Amino acid sequence: MISRRNIRVKVMQLLYVIESSKESENIKNPVQQLENNFKKTSDLFVYIIYFLSEVAKYAEQDARIKANKHITTVEDLNVSTKIAGNTVLWQILELPAIQHAVKSLNPATFIDTELVRKLYLQIVNKPEYKTYIAEQSRDIRNEKSILLFMLNECILPNEDFETHVEDVFPNWQDDGEMIMQFVAEMIQKPAASHFPELLGEEKWKFAKELLLTAIDKKEVTLNIIKPKLNNWDMERIALLDMIIMRLGVCEFLFFETIPVKVTINEYIDIAKEYSTPQSGQFVNGILDAIHKDLANEGKIEKVAYKPGN
Numbered sequence: 001m002i003s004r005r006n007i008r009v010k011v012m013q014l015l016y017v018i019e020s021s022k023e024s025e026n027i028k029n030p031v032q033q034l035e036n037n038f039k040k041t042s043d044l045f046v047y048i049i050y051f052l053s054e055v056a057k058y059a060e061q062d063a064r065i066k067a068n069k070h071i072t073t074v075e076d077l078n079v080s081t082k083i084a085g086n087t088v089l090w091q092i093l094e095l096p097a098i099q100h101a102v103k104s105l106n107p108a109t110f111i112d113t114e115l116v117r118k119l120y121l122q123i124v125n126k127p128e129y130k131t132y133i134a135e136q137s138r139d140i141r142n143e144k145s146i147l148l149f150m151l152n153e154c155i156l157p158n159e160d161f162e163t164h165v166e167d168v169f170p171n172w173q174d175d176g177e178m179i180m181q182f183v184a185e186m187i188q189k190p191a192a193s194h195f196p197e198l199l200g201e202e203k204w205k206f207a208k209e210l211l212l213t214a215i216d217k218k219e220v221t222l223n224i225i226k227p228k229l230n231n232w233d234m235e236r237i238a239l240l241d242m243i244i245m246r247l248g249v250c251e252f253l254f255f256e257t258i259p260v261k262v263t264i265n266e267y268i269d270i271a272k273e274y275s276t277p278q279s280g281q282f283v284n285g286i287l288d289a290i291h292k293d294l295a296n297e298g299k300i301e302k303v304a305y306k307p308g309n
Contacts, residue, residue: 002041002178002199005266007207008247009174010037012270015214015243034211035204037171042198043105044169045179046098049186050107051116051165052151053093058120059084080133088143091190112164119161123154147187156180206255213250214243220253221246224294228286240275241283248287252300259302260291 014034018027027033063079066072092098123129132146155161166172182198199207214221225245229237244267251263264287272280294300 002038002203004203004206005270006041006175006178007203007210008266009270009274010034011207011211011214012240012243012247012274013037013174014211015247016240018215019243020239030211030215031208034207038199038204038207040169040171041175041179042101044165044171044175045182045198046101046105047107047165047169048151048179048183049092049098050102050105051111052147052155052183053089054111054113054116055120055123055150055155056083056086056089056147058116059124062120062124082133083129083146086143086147087138088140088187088190089147092186095190110168115160115164119155119158122158123150126154128153144187148184151180151183151187210247210250210255213254214247217250217254218246221249224249224290225286228289238275238279241271241279244271244275244279244283245286245290248283249290252291252294256302260295260300264288264291 011034014027014030014037018030059079059081063081066075066079126149128149129146132142135142162172165176169175222242225242248263248267251258252260255263264284267287268280268284271283275283291300
């Protein structure tokens with residue numbers, strides 16, 4: 001499932017686009033745009049599954065190519081296609097939700113087939129792969145292990161793969177680590193995976209409400225933040241920092257099940273990663289001061305989280 005941190009980042013990024021660029025003129029419906037952005041996360045997940053399957057299935061093409069050579073060797077005629085029939089991989093590919101998603105995305109139109117070939121040829125020379133194909137049985141642990149090895153040790157570290165996936169999915173830098181974790185989880189437990197509900201109803205409710213609250217309560221949150229900026233030139237404060245602080249104040253006031261400490265820590269980390277080197281400390285100081293004032297005024301009321309809240 002997509003984390004709340006990832007949700008906060010996507011809301012922050014959308015607000016930044018809305019408030020800083022000419023592209024905002026094309027965003028008539030922010031909620032719809034946010035939903036589209038999450039759809040890109042799901043598409044990335046589907047693409048990684050598809051790419052991994054294409055690398056595995058290339059074994060069959062490799063076998064045909066070598067068998068049709070004018071002069072063949074014993075090795076040419078005995079290319080193992082075991083990986084192409086990996087039982088765990090096919091269990092994933094035959095999930096109705098995956099089949100529907102692949103049909104909708106049509107990843108074959110933008111996959112790099114030459115990169116697939118190169119990665120396959122690198123993988124078949126690895127000791128781990130040779131050990132895998134040497135085993136005649138299809139032990140479920142080995143089926144999972146070889147897929148995870150291919151994904152984590154061969155595909156993901158490959159610079160050409162990273163360049164390719166960044167070109168196709170601009171959200172790779174934000175979502176890549178999380179998506180790779182999802183894919184690994186699906187390999188470990190295909191039948192228990194929750195695709196296409198990467199977001200889920202509860203998380204989507206949080207995302208939508210955070211976005212709409214930040215838009216609707218912009219002036220309210222700015223009026224709370226501005227008095228804490230006495231020693232700062234408003235025009236020199238990064239827009240991204242202001243958006244991050246506004247989101248933090250929104251959570252203080254309007255999201256009663258989210259602990260204040262969680263809110264502050266999350267936005268400190270987001271500021272450090274997405275804004276300037278000094279932003280984490282700056283956001284921390286401002287949000288902490290605002291929290292203390294609001295708490296003293298009795299304006300922050302938090303309740304314990306309960307399912308269904």
